[in-house]
Amino acid sequence: MSAQTNAMRTPLANAEEMPFNAAANKPTLAKTITRLLLYAAAITISLFFLVPIYLIAISAFSPQQAIFAYPKALIPQTLSADTMLFFWNARGVQSALVNSVLVGILALIFSLLVGAPAGYALARFLFRGRDSYKMLILTTRAFPIVILSIPLAVNYIQWNLYDTLWGVAFAHTAMALPTTILVTSSIFIGVSRELEEAAQTLGCNRAQAFIKVALPLALPGLAAAAIFTFVLSWNETFAATILTQRNRTLPALVLAQIADVGAPLPFRYAGGFFLIAPSLIYIFFMRKYLLGMWGQVVK
Numbered sequence: 001m002s003a004q005t006n007a008m009r010t011p012l013a014n015a016e017e018m019p020f021n022a023a024a025n026k027p028t029l030a031k032t033i034t035r036l037l038l039y040a041a042a043i044t045i046s047l048f049f050l051v052p053i054y055l056i057a058i059s060a061f062s063p064q065q066a067i068f069a070y071p072k073a074l075i076p077q078t079l080s081a082d083t084m085l086f087f088w089n090a091r092g093v094q095s096a097l098v099n100s101v102l103v104g105i106l107a108l109i110f111s112l113l114v115g116a117p118a119g120y121a122l123a124r125f126l127f128r129g130r131d132s133y134k135m136l137i138l139t140t141r142a143f144p145i146v147i148l149s150i151p152l153a154v155n156y157i158q159w160n161l162y163d164t165l166w167g168v169a170f171a172h173t174a175m176a177l178p179t180t181i182l183v184t185s186s187i188f189i190g191v192s193r194e195l196e197e198a199a200q201t202l203g204c205n206r207a208q209a210f211i212k213v214a215l216p217l218a219l220p221g222l223a224a225a226a227i228f229t230f231v232l233s234w235n236e237t238f239a240a241t242i243l244t245q246r247n248r249t250l251p252a253l254v255l256a257q258i259a260d261v262g263a264p265l266p267f268r269y270a271g272g273f274f275l276i277a278p279s280l281i282y283i284f285f286m287r288k289y290l291l292g293m294w295g296q297v298v299k
Contacts, residue, residue: 060084060273064266087270096253103249104233106169111180111229119184141178149242156243163245171239176229187221231279251275
């Protein structure tokens with residue numbers, strides 16, 4: 001009897017378990033579909049940014065005759081440095097490159113000198129309206145510089161800063177300061193206050209505790225802010241264009257050549273690649289360095 005009863009119960013049990021198994025499989029299928037959609041969206045967004053960079057790169061390293069060819073091959077048959085040399089030997093390019101590097105370094109230094117102490121103050125001192133003040137700092141970054149272009153140029157002329165690298169560096173510093181302050185503030189919040197207090201009990205004053213304890217632990221954040229400032233200065237075009245005439249940075253020079261003279265296609269492709277490549281290389285290598293330092297700080 002027991003064997004017959006078990007035999008009768010087995011199909012019933014299997015029949016009862018089938019809906020539960022199907023219900024258990026449904027979330028798995030939904031998760032798989034969601035994951036595939038996320039992968040497809042990530043690939044689409046990546047291609048949206050990578051395809052133009054790839055097309056500019058192959059055009060920059062193709063012979064000038066191939067640039068005007070139609071249809072264009074996705075994989076170039078021959079590679080040549082003629083287009084890049086044509087851009088490099090163009091009038092004003094080398095001096096504009098030096099100007100871009102100098103302006104980026106100056107803006108980096110100024111933003112850290114002003115932004116790091118401001119970020120430390122926001123992280124260590126409590127005052128009424130601190131969160132609103134942080135939001136106000138961030139909203140200044142969204143203020144359109146087009147509205148300030150004419151007053152800024154007039155003031156620069158009066159202050160003898162027009163058409164100087166110092167003037168462009170000050171403008172780039174003002175653009176980068178909100179992000180620099182917020183990044184350094186978040187990093188200093190992560191640095192334990194007890195470490196500074198312990199240093200002060202061992203004989204350090206407030207400034208020495210900041211320099212010897214908090215500042216070394218905040219180096220990853222400072223490096224991230226420095227990278228952002230340099231990349232912003234390297235790629236910024238509008239302020240450098242309206243605030244200079246002869247001492248132009250490289251983006252301003254390329255824009256002026258395209259708008260005023262009507263630069264040929266080889267100049268445009270090579271100029272675009274020349275502007276993109278340093279930023280990509282710099283971020284690629286510094287990203288690994290920052291991740292390593294960040295892991296040490298978290299530990």
